[in-house]
Amino acid sequence: MKLALQKLTVGIVLRVVHAALVELYALDSRVRDEFNRMPEGMSYALQTGFNAPQLFVQWKDGKLHNLKHLDKPVCALRLKSTGISFRMFTGQMGLAQAYAQHAFSMQGEIADVMKLARLVNLVEGYLFPKFITKHILTDIPALQVNPLRVYGRVLCGFLTGRYN
Template identity: 30%
Template sequence: MKKLIIWVVMQFLYRGMKVLYKDDSRIKEELDGWKQDKVLTLQVMHGPSITIKYTYQKGLQKVKNVEPDICITFKSIQTALLVFTGMMSVKSAYLEHRFSLKGDVFESMRFVRCVDLVETYLFPRFMTKRILNHQEKKYKSTIITYIKTLFA
């Protein structure tokens, strides 16, 4: 059951980021700031994974069997569940060495900032107050973002 929850949240995170890439200029700026097209894998050891490719021409898309430039691997299903359900911040998980990072740290932080913005839109305020350092401004309605994310 935990693996299914993590997989669903990964899909929703990807779709939310894809929608907000068009609707929130901060996400577009972060991803467009990468020095070149990037492939990022988000995975859980012995669990689900998602590989996302970003190109200047096509934006975000899911891909398979591509070597990532950046790979974030959660060391346990329990940690991934805590992070993906908003019970633990990415920052806390990083500080506690609960995931490993392969690739450029600076460029991976661009992705983490995008995740923080997506969480601002998709998680209720009481959750984001606990896991984010500060509340980001929303430029679109949460309801509209959810609807677009469901159909992305």
């Protein structure tokens, strides 16, 4: 039961993270720069544990697409357990901490993980309150817009089916 709840939570947060990245592309110049520097077709796969939710995203035509599956992602990350994923996606552990704790394996180039890490750090900076980010981020990023605006746009996006 606990594992099922963890997987459900991780699945929801993954969708929110994708949505936040889409919205921050319009709102935050650092996110925009990061994506604009990516090669066309750059893709990431994130496996969050055994039989757990997965995320497949691809940068194409100026948009971050959330896909059902990708055969050969350029960069594939695999978190070593659902418990680790749950801690990561509920603000208990940052990506740098996850790396330091050998929490994931990766297929591809480390440079691509670094790009993803910068994006995830920015998303966490917006989605989590300061009392959480000060524990999970090496440095708290300066916010270019009010986080409520990000939450508002993400909510509207889900209601209008923008991320489907």
